[in-house]
Amino acid sequence: MEQKAVQxxxxxxxxxxxxxxxFPSSIEVLMANGVHCVGCHVSYHETLExxxxxxxxxxxxxxxxxxEINKSxxxxxxxxxxxxxxxxxAVDKVLDLMKQQKKEGHGLRIKIxxxxxxxxxxxxxxxxxxxxxxxxxxxxxLKVFVDKETLGMMRGxxxxxxxxxxxxxxxxxxxxxxxxxxxxxxxx
Numbered sequence: 001m002e003q004k005a006v007q008x009x010x011x012x013x014x015x016x017x018x019x020x021x022x023f024p025s026s027i028e029v030l031m032a033n034g035v036h037c038v039g040c041h042v043s044y045h046e047t048l049e050x051x052x053x054x055x056x057x058x059x060x061x062x063x064x065x066x067x068e069i070n071k072s073x074x075x076x077x078x079x080x081x082x083x084x085x086x087x088x089x090a091v092d093k094v095l096d097l098m099k100q101q102k103k104e105g106h107g108l109r110i111k112i113x114x115x116x117x118x119x120x121x122x123x124x125x126x127x128x129x130x131x132x133x134x135x136x137x138x139x140x141x142l143k144v145f146v147d148k149e150t151l152g153m154m155r156g157x158x159x160x161x162x163x164x165x166x167x168x169x170x171x172x173x174x175x176x177x178x179x180x181x182x183x184x185x186x187x188x
Contacts, residue, residue, distance in 0.1 A: 010069045012049040012062050019048060019069070024160040024171040025087065026069045033057075033065045078158055083151060084110070086139045086159045090170060093161040094142055098126060107136070107143035112150045120153070122172060 010019050010026065016035075019026050030036075034055055046054070048069075052062045078085030086094075094108050106126040115121045130136050130145040137144040146154070157174040 025072045029068045029072050083155050084157045090159045090161040091142045107145045109145045
């Protein structure tokens with residue numbers, strides 16, 4: 001009998017911090033519904049329901065927004081068989097940047113470098129071809145080049161693109177990171 005992957009669903013009892021950390025695409029849904037404090041230190045300890053009610057939402061609004069978040073998450077599926085998976089929004093943004101920089105046909109290089117306030121930071125660049133020791137990850141219309149050391153530190157990661165009032169950028173959910181800095185640009 002074939003087992004289907006069970007997708008975790010967001011519930012109103014989950015903390016805002018856990019939801020945002022695990023499902024970055026939820027940020028846009030939260031902000032579209034008037035919850036703009038997703039980066040505030042208080043909101044991370046509140047449940048979704050507490051945060052929504054604090055913003056004047058009714059019980060019906062809470063149910064509706066939780067459904068919207070789950071719909072957004074379902075639409076943002078990644079291929080779990082890939083060592084590093086990109087959401088469709090992240091792939092589309094990389095391809096758009098390639099076009100803007102006249103780098104069509106290149107691949108995206110991801111490299112972990114020492115630095116940042118937590119010890120390591122992510123580097124992104126466009127490369128014409130993979131190096132001899134790179135693993136090539138095929139994200140359908142995008143080739144991603146990753147050296148073995150970086151891959152070891154990022155295996156199982158998900159890359160998303162988030163556009164919010166606090167800023168736009170790539171959000172990396174790395175299960176190998178022991179912690180991240182406040183700005184989210186570096187990790188340990």
